[in-house]
Amino acid sequence: MNLQGKKVTLHDMCLRDGMHPKRHQISIDQMIDVATALDDAGVPLIEVTHGDGLGGASVNYGFPAASDEEYLDAVVSKLKKAKVSALLLPGIGTVDHLKMAADCGVGTIRVATHCTEADVSEQHIGLARKMGLDTVGFLMMAHMISAEDLLKQALLMESYGANCIYCTDSAGYMMPHDVTERIALLRAKLKPETELGFHGHHNLALGVANSMAAVAAGANRIDGSAAGLGAGAGNTPLEIFAAVMDRMGAVTGVDIFKLMNVAEEKIVPMMDQIVRVDRDSLTLGYAGVYSSFLLFAKRAGAKYGVPSQDILLEMARRKAIGGQEDLIEDVAMELARTRNA
Amino acid sequence: MTKKLRAAIIGPGNIGTDLLMKAKRSGWIEPVWMVGIEESEGIKRARDFGMKVSTSGVDGLVPFVKEDNIQIAFDATSAYVHAENSRKLNELGVIMIDLTPAAIGPFCVPPVNLTELLKEGRKENVNMVTCGGQATIPMVYAVSRIQPVEYGEIVATVASKSVGPGTRKNIDEFTRTTAGAIEKIGGAKKGKAIIIVNPAEPPLIMRDTVHCLTKDKPDQKRITDSIHAMVADVQKYVPGYRLTNAPVFDGNRVSISLNVEGLGDFLPKYSGNLDIMTAAALRTAEMYAEAMSTGATK
Numbered sequence: 001m002n003l004q005g006k007k008v009t010l011h012d013m014c015l016r017d018g019m020h021p022k023r024h025q026i027s028i029d030q031m032i033d034v035a036t037a038l039d040d041a042g043v044p045l046i047e048v049t050h051g052d053g054l055g056g057a058s059v060n061y062g063f064p065a066a067s068d069e070e071y072l073d074a075v076v077s078k079l080k081k082a083k084v085s086a087l088l089l090p091g092i093g094t095v096d097h098l099k100m101a102a103d104c105g106v107g108t109i110r111v112a113t114h115c116t117e118a119d120v121s122e123q124h125i126g127l128a129r130k131m132g133l134d135t136v137g138f139l140m141m142a143h144m145i146s147a148e149d150l151l152k153q154a155l156l157m158e159s160y161g162a163n164c165i166y167c168t169d170s171a172g173y174m175m176p177h178d179v180t181e182r183i184a185l186l187r188a189k190l191k192p193e194t195e196l197g198f199h200g201h202h203n204l205a206l207g208v209a210n211s212m213a214a215v216a217a218g219a220n221r222i223d224g225s226a227a228g229l230g231a232g233a234g235n236t237p238l239e240i241f242a243a244v245m246d247r248m249g250a251v252t253g254v255d256i257f258k259l260m261n262v263a264e265e266k267i268v269p270m271m272d273q274i275v276r277v278d279r280d281s282l283t284l285g286y287a288g289v290y291s292s293f294l295l296f297a298k299r300a301g302a303k304y305g306v307p308s309q310d311i312l313l314e315m316a317r318r319k320a321i322g323g324q325e326d327l328i329e330d331v332a333m334e335l336a337r338t339r340n341a
Numbered sequence: 342m343t344k345k346l347r348a349a350i351i352g353p354g355n356i357g358t359d360l361l362m363k364a365k366r367s368g369w370i371e372p373v374w375m376v377g378i379e380e381s382e383g384i385k386r387a388r389d390f391g392m393k394v395s396t397s398g399v400d401g402l403v404p405f406v407k408e409d410n411i412q413i414a415f416d417a418t419s420a421y422v423h424a425e426n427s428r429k430l431n432e433l434g435v436i437m438i439d440l441t442p443a444a445i446g447p448f449c450v451p452p453v454n455l456t457e458l459l460k461e462g463r464k465e466n467v468n469m470v471t472c473g474g475q476a477t478i479p480m481v482y483a484v485s486r487i488q489p490v491e492y493g494e495i496v497a498t499v500a501s502k503s504v505g506p507g508t509r510k511n512i513d514e515f516t517r518t519t520a521g522a523i524e525k526i527g528g529a530k531k532g533k534a535i536i537i538v539n540p541a542e543p544p545l546i547m548r549d550t551v552h553c554l555t556k557d558k559p560d561q562k563r564i565t566d567s568i569h570a571m572v573a574d575v576q577k578y579v580p581g582y583r584l585t586n587a588p589v590f591d592g593n594r595v596s597i598s599l600n601v602e603g604l605g606d607f608l609p610k611y612s613g614n615l616d617i618m619t620a621a622a623l624r625t626a627e628m629y630a631e632a633m634s635t636g637a638t639k
Contacts, residue, residue, distance in 0.1 A: 058494055058533055058535065058552075059492075059494050059552035059554065059594065059596075060494060060496050060535060060550070060552065090512050090513070091512055091515075091516065091535060091536040091537060091538065092535050094513040094517065095513055096513075114538065114539070114540065116501065116540040117501060117538050117540065119506070119509045119510075120509050120512045120538060122509070122510055123511060123512070123513065318541075318545075319539070319541035319545075320539075321537065321539050321540075321541075322537075323496075323535065323537040324498060324537055324539070326496045326498075326550035326596075326598065327498070329589065329596070329598075330550075330585055330586055330598045333586045333589075334586070
């Protein structure tokens with residue numbers, strides 16, 4: 001694998017995907033503290049919102065410590081070089097949230113849909129592009145469909161105006177060859193100027209390897225988070241990936257030692273539990289389950305006396321996709337009933 | 342013998358055809374016209390059902406409204422053309438039941454506010470909110486009629502195959518309209534709606550979760566009774582409307598989960614989200630017909 005001289009844009013997730021293991025309770029002060037430290041380490045792009053994106057504040061996903069607007073307002077003005085991105089899932093957030101985020105100074109909007117449903121993103125991608133924002137189409141749970149089917153959806157998002165398309169491994173299920181196949185096909189068939197990105201989860205401990213495969217196949221944006229703070233077993237640990245890129249001669253523009261310090265001194269102490277590959281998060285990656293179901297399954301398992309792994313496996317059997325957190329308590333109740341029957 | 346209200350259906354697609362099949366069985370509504378904008382499968386089907394058809398939109402129907410005594414129309418087209426359709430037919434004294442998200446007229450979820458609407462007298466236009474609204478607002482109301490609900494949130498999970506291009510192009514309209522109706526007729530102080538489109542095969546049956554946050558500690562017994570009574574009311578027109586589990590009470594949170602299975606008239610059974618729209622629209626028309634025959638609504 002030759003990555004010598006390749007330019008890779010690192011995109012940090014700990015203040016968005018990292019909201020999941022923090023139950024959306026990261027404080028505004030912590031947001032500012034982490035974001036400014038990442039900025040100082042040279043990370044060019046930092047995502048900030050509720051874990052489920054703009055408008056995610058809900059009973060279903062959890063109410064955050066502060067509103068998206070408060071978080072964005074607080075963080076954007078404190079950054080010297082880094083830009084802020086916001087995630088938006090159509091069906092949860094709306095164009096009103098998008099406009100609010102743009103008003104707060106967000107430079108990148110990432111519009112996320114399930115990998116087969118790109119056509120619900122037309123109005124949001126179209127508007128973001130029209131507003132002159134860096135506009136990303138984010139295809140989640142991309143392991144569930146073939147590279148060819150993923151390409152069809154990517155082409156839709158590109159046609160709506162996305163200037164960057166992500167292959168998103170929301171379940172941390174993919175292996176490097178899965179990533180290679182998908183990214184290579186997108187690279188071959190999308191416009192040459194359309195950027196490609198990869199978002200990994202570390203549930204099979206393949207976040208770094210998969211991201212390397214993505215870069216080798218033509219991706220130039222890679223998501224990760226300092227110390228891996230993210231849903232499931234976390235995202236690709238950004239400081240590790242940055243160090244690997246450095247060793248391979250790729251160019252990230254990041255000070256890897258400063259980034260290591262952010263992970264060690266700011267993120268790890270913030271963790272409510274160590275984000276790692278435990279039996280539940282491993283089950284996510286093994287069975288292909290949406291990573292943010294993890295804590296919901298642990299809580300429902302404890303409440304109804306059923307193993308959280310069984311809940312996650314049942315979620316996989318029912319082909320649940322991102323956003324279906326409401327099914328978890330229902331499944332736990334049903335499993336409890338059948339066990340007691 | 343009661344005199345049936347003669348009706349036109351605008352939009353010969355899946356929804357319009359399903360509605361036609363349901364209306365054919367109605368004791369109160371007699372479907373007479375099917376209105377499309379061109380020759381199509383749906384128009385052909387309508388002819389096979391013995392309907393008069395227009396292939397030039399509402400303009401093709403207008404000259405026949407009086408002689409065929411059309412008194413009610415269902416619009417299953419899109420929000421963009423609904424206003425014009427409604428204006429043209431209202432001028433001729435036709436009541437419009439709006440299945441699009443246009444929401445020109447008042448929202449109507451039959452077991453929640455249809456009786457109230459009827460008391461207000463004849464309406465020119467009533468709107469059926471959204472599929473998610475029809476499925477979930479009865480549950481929000483089942484809680485709010487017992488005690489104040491500070492916040493009502495619904496999560497509708499629907500099969501990808503049951504979500505048409507119109508909804509996909511403007512999915513915000515679903516979340517916005519549904520959230521508004523949760524407040525306006527569901528009785529929650531603040532409303533939120535979420536929709537998940539799931540592509541699983543075989544397609545999953547529509548599933549809904551309703552979360553209510555009550556102002557004071559929820560009265561479990563009374564709320565549970567109210568929910569069961571409301572489920573029975575909805576089952577009168579959507580027999581496949583079922584709780585998946587007993588309501589969950591957790592502090593001030595009341596959570597209710599449902600499956601909505603359709604009748605499978607024309608639409609497949611999994612698309613309970615579409616079935617509940619056609620069934621609710623027909624139910625609304627029937628109640629107007631009944632009220633008009635007894636002179637309660639002129």
